[in-house]
């Protein structure tokens with residue numbers, strides 16, 4: 593097997609599948625419609641509106657039919673945005689959800705898989721914070737379904753850095769380097785790069801790595817960052833979103849968090865659970881991806897990797913099941929069908945073999961009673 597590619601064996605597969613069903617069912621309760629974008633498509637449409645990171649993470653191959661370059665999806669969010677922009681052509685609010693494998697050319701961490709199972713939900717057509725708040729609530733509800741009670745919500749906002757850069761042409765030119773330095777929290781590097789910038793820009797950029805902590809950070813940010821409408825608006829949005837998460841997660845603000853800086857255009861969040869240093873779920877606003885498909889639509893959503901989440905959960909208990917003989921007798925077949933209909937797992941033994949499963953534990957057997965006329969259940973001690 594290639595590195596960071598692996599089979600998913602029964603007990604793990606069961607955990608992933610159970611989570612997938614629970615989360616999709618919950619999305620449905622909020623009115624999200626399921627879509628299934630293709631595993632691969634032309635690279636231009638796959639990467640439309642996405643950043644350089646997604647490009648580097650995307651496996652590419654040549655299409656034998658068209659001779660054009662195809663990409664294997666590394667993130668389903670842009671595909672779902674394309675579906676909203678091109679195919680649905682609705683003007684009102686559209687809620688879409690999805691679940692499927694994505695592929696990464698390189699793993700995102702030491703133990704990360706290169707084939708995550710991505711699940712997520714997106715809202716199109718509403719620019720207000722209500723949509724962001726619903727997505728945030730859905731992401732938290734998804735982790736609650738998986739059994740995580742201690743969750744930290746980190747909030748960030750693309751608008752803050754963008755507004756600072758707009759104040760200074762020199763800084764705008766160094767945009768990509770600045771993002772890299774901020775991501776690495778490399779303050780000395782940042783100090784060197786910003787030495788010749790206007791003092792307000794320099795001070796603002798150097799303040800960002802320190803603007804991390806509980807919601808009081810927002811007050812500090814108002815005092816330390818330039819007093820321009822775009823920054824005030826971003827900070828107000830973060831205040832509102834942190835208020836809507838109170839009681840459901842520990843909220844932290846991180847104004848230098850740019851790890852998901854791909855297509856995002858507004859407030860972003862990351863969810864953390866104990867035992868894992870990386871975020872288990874990410875989301876945020878990305879209003880400009882639709883434009884790349886010719887139809888600007890406000891957009892916000894979140895996604896997470898079910899494989900990674902399942903890894904953090906204890907092994908699922910083996911399901912109690914019933915062992916039955918193999919046979920053609922109508923009474924036996926009828927009895928087995930009846931038990932299965934009632935939700936019991938009935939495993940018929942193949943002649944000459946015993947059963948071996950990771951997932952099921954046969955605690956009962958279907959046997960003929962003493963008269964040899966009725967099929968009854970016998971407890972296996």
Ligand SMILES: N[C@@H](Cc1c[nH]c[nH+]1)C(=O)O
Pocket residue numbers: 667668669712713714852874875876877878892893894895
């Ligand atoms: N797909 C993004 C998260 C996201 C979903 N919708 C908007 N943002 C990611 O994997 O980081």
